[in-house]
Amino acid sequence: MPGMPAPPPVEPARERLIAAMTDALRRRGLHGIGLTELLRAAQAPKGVLYHHFPGGKTELAVAAIDQVVGRMTTGLDKLLAGTPDPLLAMRRWIAGATARLQETGFEAGCPLATVALESGPEDRALREALARAFGRVRERIAQGLAGAGLPAERAQGLAALIVAAYEGGLLQSRVAHSIEPMQRAADTLLALLSASPFCDPLQEPPP
Template sequence: MAELLETGGYGASGLSELGKETNTPKGSLYFHFPGGKEELTSLALLYSGNELNLFFQCVLVETDSPVQAIKQVFHALEERIVSSEYKKGCPIATTAMETSGTVSMVSDACTQVYSLWLKTFESYLVGKGYTLRIAKNLSLSLLSLWEGALLLSKLQKSPEPLRVAAKTAESLFKQD
């Protein structure tokens, strides 16, 4: 479901499409997910968001500096979008943009994931000696940069927006 959401958006990703992709009868999906599309979408987003957060945590633990970590995150995002031939971007953003203000369970899941990602980066930066205020600002800036760059890369079918955003993100840390 997460992949359907990421590539086609919320409107184009229903239980019928999921059933076709997975050879699962629609009735079985409703049996396991009585909340229907909203429940399944929310769970898929939370799962995808947690998986990506685990990736972020691994990168942060394995790198020596915030600049090195940011380079790795942006590089991985670039590899992911390019290898999907620009079909994938962020597993959360596509649905978040489409459902904000309309589908509360789904919007809540998107909000939870973004909050998780921000907390992960904030904690890392505080651990590297940044004040909480600066860590929050840097984390929000990073998230905004990579989400915008993913969108533009997907639209332009080019890695250039991600590369420019990565350099901008690096410069945020070199100023401190």
């Protein structure tokens, strides 16, 4: 009808499948949702799934993990570029993740940790995707720390520590239905790093 706004474009089936899988991984893990329920959430028939992802549910999960970490690293890049103090950038990154967890009623956590906890030795493709994902996040943080003047080796070590606190804090907050575990872990870690000579690029570490 004249004057009526055009309907919003329909998201392609491939993107709907990835979005449905991402939500499932955040809330229930890979094995917590059946294929039929996943296809219903994506409004896609089984044939469309195997057209885009011949490897089925596992290949779709890998694509979802890759997309999630792409968004995470893009967000980290923006934070680190816009915040001169990399530790303040980390505080904001952690605060954003904590707020998102709280907004979902502590139901939707980080899909990387959720899938990592339930993966077994037979889930080789998933484990490789997760290893790449965690590696990319650590590398982005290490780059930010190195850009602030930290030696590369110390930057990489601190990045690994920050990611460990981030994932562990989210898991604890999720099961506790409280942001307190995440906030306490982040506050304590960042306070220690701020006071540590390892965060002073002008001071050599002790022998």
